[in-house]
Structures are given as C-alpha cells and as structure tokens.
Amino acid sequence: MILNKLYFTRCKKSFSNRISVSPMCQYSATNGIPTDWHYRHLSNLLISGAGLLMIESTAVTSKGKISKKDLCIETKKQKNEFKRLVKYLKKQDNTPIGIQLSHSGRKGSSQIPSIKSNTPLKNKESWKTVSSSNLSKDLGWPKPKQLSIKGIEKIKKKFENSIKNSLYANFDILELHMAHGYLLHQFLSPICNNRTDSYGGNKFKRFRLALEIAKIARKIWPKNKILGARITGNDHLKSGISTKEAVEFCSELEKIGFDYVCVSSGGIITKTNMKQKKFFRLDFAKEIKKKTNLKVGITGFTNDLELADKYIKKNYFDNIFVGRPFLKNPFFLYNEEFLKKNGFRNAPSQYLRGY
Numbered sequence: 256m257i258l259n260k261l262y263f264t265r266c267k268k269s270f271s272n273r274i275s276v277s278p279m280c281q282y283s284a285t286n287g288i289p290t291d292w293h294y295r296h297l298s299n300l301l302i303s304g305a306g307l308l309m310i311e312s313t314a315v316t317s318k319g320k321i322s323k324k325d326l327c328i329e330t331k332k333q334k335n336e337f338k339r340l341v342k343y344l345k346k347q348d349n350t351p352i353g354i355q356l357s358h359s360g361r362k363g364s365s366q367i368p369s370i371k372s373n374t375p376l377k378n379k380e381s382w383k384t385v386s387s388s389n390l391s392k393d394l395g396w397p398k399p400k401q402l403s404i405k406g407i408e409k410i411k412k413k414f415e416n417s418i419k420n421s422l423y424a425n426f427d428i429l430e431l432h433m434a435h436g437y438l439l440h441q442f443l444s445p446i447c448n449n450r451t452d453s454y455g456g457n458k459f460k461r462f463r464l465a466l467e468i469a470k471i472a473r474k475i476w477p478k479n480k481i482l483g484a485r486i487t488g489n490d491h492l493k494s495g496i497s498t499k500e501a502v503e504f505c506s507e508l509e510k511i512g513f514d515y516v517c518v519s520s521g522g523i524i525t526k527t528n529m530k531q532k533k534f535f536r537l538d539f540a541k542e543i544k545k546k547t548n549l550k551v552g553i554t555g556f557t558n559d560l561e562l563a564d565k566y567i568k569k570n571y572f573d574n575i576f577v578g579r580p581f582l583k584n585p586f587f588l589y590n591e592e593f594l595k596k597n598g599f600r601n602a603p604s605q606y607l608r609g610y
C-alpha cells in the first residue's frame with residue numbers, strides 16, 4: 256500500500272513510502288549552478304513527506320541544457336556546488352535525494368517557458384543543437400546537427416563525466432532521462448531517428464545509445480545505490496514507440512542492472528494523440544510491471560492517493576511520481592485525509608504536533 260516501504264532487493268535500499276517528488280525544472284540556475292531558490296524550494300520538498308526527492312533535469316553539458324537557466328553538472332565548480340547543496344539538504348532530513356541527468360538535444364536552446372513556452376532562443380545566446388537526425392522539433396524550430404559517430408562518443412563521455420560528478424556530489428539515486436523528447440528519446444523514437452548507421456534503423460539500433468549510456472552508468476554508479484530511468488511508455492503516435500517496444504527496452508535496462516523505471520510518455524513532437532487525465536499512463540505501467548522485474552513508477556495526474564493505493568495493491572505499479580501538486584503546495588500530503596487515516600507520520604515532529 257501507498258504508505259509502505261518500497262524495497263529494492265538488488266541494492267537493499269528503500270524509500271519510506273510510495274510517493275515520490277517528480278523532477279521539475281525550476282529555470283533558476285546561474286551558469287548551471289543551484290541558486291538560493293533551489294535551497295528554499297528543495298528544503299520544502301525534502302520535508303513534504305514523500306519517500307524520494309528527485310531533483311530537476313540536470314544537463315550533462317552546457318549545450319545539453321534546455322534553457323540557459325537549467326542546472327548542469329559538468330565542471331569542477333558545478334560538481335562542488337551540487338555537493339554543497341546535497342550536504343545542506345542531508346543535514347535536515349534523511350529522505351533519499353536523486354538527480355536526473357539529461358541532454359536536451361534538439362529541444363535545447365529554448366526560451367524559458369515563463370517568458371514564452373515552446374519557443375527557440377533567437378538571440379546571440381542561442382546555440383546550435385544536436386540530435387539523432389537533422390529533423391527539427393517543430394515548425395519554426397531550427398534544424399539540429401545530426402551527430403556523427405565521433406559526436407556520439409563525445410556525448411557518452413559527457414554522461415560518463417556527469418555520472419561521476421553526481422556520485423561525487425553524494426546523491427543517493429541516479430536517474431537517466433530517456434523521455435520527453437530529449438536527446439536519448441530522440442535516438443529511441445522512430446519519429447525522430449531516421450539514421451541508417453548502427454544508431455538508427457531497427458529498434459535495437461535505436462536502443463543502442465541509451466543502452467550504452469545505461470551500461471556506463473551501471474559501471475560507475477555503486478551497486479549499493481539505486482539506479483533508474485525515466486522512459487517513454489508510448490509515443491502516442493501511429494509510427495512511434497509502442498508499449499510493446501517500451502517493454503522490450505525496459506527488459507534491456509533490467510538486464511543491465513537498473514532498479515526502476517518511471518513511466519512517462521509523449522513529447523517527441525509537440526502535437527501527439529496524448530490525452531491527459533487521471534492515471535492516463537496506467538496501461539503502459541501495468542504492462543511493464545507485468546513483463547519485467549523492475550520497480551515501476553508512474554507519473555502524470557497520479558495524485559488521487561486512494562486510487563494510487565488501490566492500484567499499488569493490485570500490483571499495477573510500485574510508486575507514483577507526483578509533480579505539480581507539490582509545486583502548488585509542498586505540504587499537501589499532511590492534509591490528505593486518506594493518508595491520515597492510514598497512519599501518515601512522515602513529517603518533522605514539530606509539524607506533527609496536534610496532528
């Protein structure tokens with residue numbers, strides 16, 4: 256049930272419950288470095304009562320940022336600043352903290368959404384993006400440069416470096432972002448990948464880059480720490496990634512030694528057939544849960560906690576990654592009648608007086 260521990264057999268680690276804070280970009284970094292905003296924002300989320308705090312998508316290299324104000328963990332200065340942040344958070348509470356590593360590919364060089372959403376930068380601060388192919392993301396977006404084999408090798412090195420930096424910064428969990436239309440998804444999806452070399456064509460060739468990076472992560476990330484990925488359960492497009500293919504991909508991650516996947520979907524192009532409603536990704540998560548031994552998380556309109564509890568009991572998935580409700584009110588779990596009834600106590604004792 257939702258307030259039970261989530262235990263990871265392979266690495267003998269656990270989350271204290273099945274509610275996780277989903278990674279959410281804050282567009283508040285300076286030169287890739289967390290700012291005061293992050294200290295304030297993450298301190299709240301750390302004591303939200305969730306069993307896991309996942310920090311926003313963090314670029315593996317400057318040109319892999321989505322916007323200028325994204326976090327980045329590439330340089331010595333950046334890794335030291337992340338170490339400082341994690342140390343500060345860990346002094347307050349022992350909730351496990353994860354980092355999500357990403358490269359934006361053709362979705363990079365974007366305007367900050369609060370200024371103008373889904374818009375490429377057009378000023379001198381913009382940069383040339385890269386992708387699996389030279390197809391632009393949408394009308395009005397520049398064509399990215401198709402990565403050469405040498406370019407792909409460089410990307411792998413960037414991931415390797417940032418995985419090492421995340422370990423140095425003392426994160427508990429490492430998550431690779433393979434969804435939402437970012438670079439690894441751009442290789443995985445036939446909608447975007449029209450290569451004819453060893454990184455495109457049949458599904459195994461499309462899987463290749465993401466799995467090579469997954470193997471690098473598994474090699475570096477200690478066996479006693481949790482390793483996961485955010486994946487695409489479905490592209491919501493006729494010739495895109497199907498759930499059957501998503502299951503095959505997840506099985507490969509399982510073979511490599513991943514502990515969990517968080518099932519997301521959509522995002523490879525702006526307009527898909529995705530319809531967002533309560534637990535709209537349930538069928539994708541259920542299928543992956545049925546066919547693999549990975550722990551399976553689900554995200555997207557999952558904060559009906561009573562229903563989530565029912566689904567967890569039915570073994571449809573293992574945990575929920577909740578996003579926007581935590582932004583609206585980081586402490587909304589404290590007031591959840593269903594959780595109270597079921598003995599929710601995962602709050603600082605000061606906050607539980609009179610609870």
Ligand SMILES: Cc1cc2nc3c(=O)[nH]c(=O)nc-3n(C[C@H](O)[C@H](O)[C@H](O)COP(=O)(O)O)c2cc1C
Nearest residue numbers: 277278279280311312485554555556557577578579
């Ligand atoms: C402001 C904002 C920023 C987000 N940033 C990320 C991110 O960095 N990485 C990611 O995988 N998903 C990101 N997402 C998606 C969320 O993690 C989550 O999957 C999505 O909001 C659906 O969950 P919800 O219905 O509980 O909000 C973001 C969502 C929001 C609203």
